[in-house]
Amino acid sequence: MITVSVPSPEVADALGDVGPDARVIVWDPAVSDPPEEERERITIACLAHFTGGRRLYGRLATCPDLKVIQIASAGYEHALPFVPPGVSLANARGVHDTRVAEMTLLLALASQRRLPRFLDSQRRGVWEQDLEAPSLADSRALVVGYGSIGAAIGARLRACEVEVEGVARTARIAADGTLVHAADDLLSLLPHQDLVVVVTPHAEDTDRLVDAAFLAAMRDDALLINVGRGKVVDTDALLAELGSGRLRAALDVTDPEPLPDGHPLWSAPNCIVVPHVAGVERLTNRRYTDLVRAQVEARRHGDDPVNFVMMGAFPA
Template identity: 40%
Template sequence: MPDLLVAVPDAAMRDRLSPPPPGVELVVWALGSPPSDRRFDLLVLPYMIGAPSLGGLAGQDAAVVQAQMLGYDGVADHLPAGNVYCNAVDVHEAATGELALALILASQRGIPEFVTAARDGEWAHERYPGLAMQTVLLLGTGGVGRQVALRLAPFDVELLRVGRSARTDDLGTVHAWDDVDELLPKADIVVLAVPLDDSTRGLVDDSFLAAMAPGALLVNVARGPVVDTAALTRAVTAGRVRAAMDVTDPEPLPPEHALWTLPGVLISPHVGGDVGSMSRRMDRLVREQVALLLDGSPPKNVVVRT
């Protein structure tokens, strides 16, 4: 019998992780498959599954469940009892920070409008705000927020970061959450990089949007429900704000939803962390978890126990 039995969701991951360390057996087990009669020491989930899908683990004995996603909202409500759930820290943050910057630059330089005009052979010379010398309000100082801040550093912006409490870290000043109302009117760009929980669900509502500077850009690389979609639609329709978002609520938006075609809106289909390097980063995390378990140490990134 192996020292560790590791289940991965597909043959591609199994092949990338092969050969495993001595004493480790790799098997393929997809969520929703009939339960195995063997206990998995580490079970890696597929990428981009909703929390309700975790019910498919019922009946499958597993010591550690490893997600390929960073967010874990809803997991505690659906993970069967007796499981330890780890999220994918250091897998998606850099790529999500990269996308946040791409959304900001595209919106601030009019790239979507230029692309649309180019399809019609139109030379649509317009002046857009740009990014240099803009004030950026960044809500969230976790892994994604940090990566956004690092990528904004060379762009000559005034960066105002907000966390749970006021403090100073290696990147400078962090404002307290209570300062958001005071800071919102000062920002040309507001970036959401917060986790989804009871305190952030519906954070961006009518009053939040009304407090933003006229014409400011809202960028959401957090979770869709952080923003009240109806409120955002009203604000964009009225020309109060613009929006660039990688996540929506619902997700995906219905094809007929107004946000698809409203001027000043840029939507990407939840691809923040989904880049070519993701597999390499995820494989590295699985190898780290295997090494910890072989050593008799607890796994890293435990966020839920049921």
């Protein structure tokens, strides 16, 4: 019998029947130890958004039959140090593509068409026109990290008549026909872009990728959008460019995060900040429940986990 734990009754209800050889229980390891009567039965453990850490994974490690940990995010660097030995970690790749792409388009349009300025005028009750705000159409965008989320972003930008290219570790033509450049060419591409969208995970090779040299290479009045990870951007370097008025930014993620009260990014000119909500898909939505059902099906047939990331090898 395959036993799947999910973090809330709402997720269990949305998941529904998973077959005669599988069952669903409610357990959130961020909140409590496993139910004693279920501890030795749990096969797949599904985690809630924004949960993790040594205590949570320590609780998972007490489940002797646990085979798969299903996290709720596409990013997984936060989980890597804690996965129990012999347990597979699976991410939620594909679940969040549409929501991240929607937020990216929203941020791009809001910044290009100066929406924050108009909202401020509305709050003050003042009729202030800006007839010079540039259209998103006919601009050029570079998506740094052209995977499945990057492709979803590219599709929506093209719908607004934006010319889109990508950057990844190696050069290629993507399945959607996008020209994807190698990461080594990044600095030479930046001066030609009106928008630069960062959607890379945080890793050793992307830490502070968007540094002073990166930002200096961007053309005047270009827009930086970060929907990847906060630590990919050097915050001090970005603040210097925003303070000078040369660049604009729209950030779903920041460093530090959460952004503390009084941090200069809150009041930086030409900067939109939203609190890391771009890719938070409700776990009751079909994209997530479809993934969990596919995970059960893979386990049923002895296949590798869907979205397999790594196998735990060290004590949690």
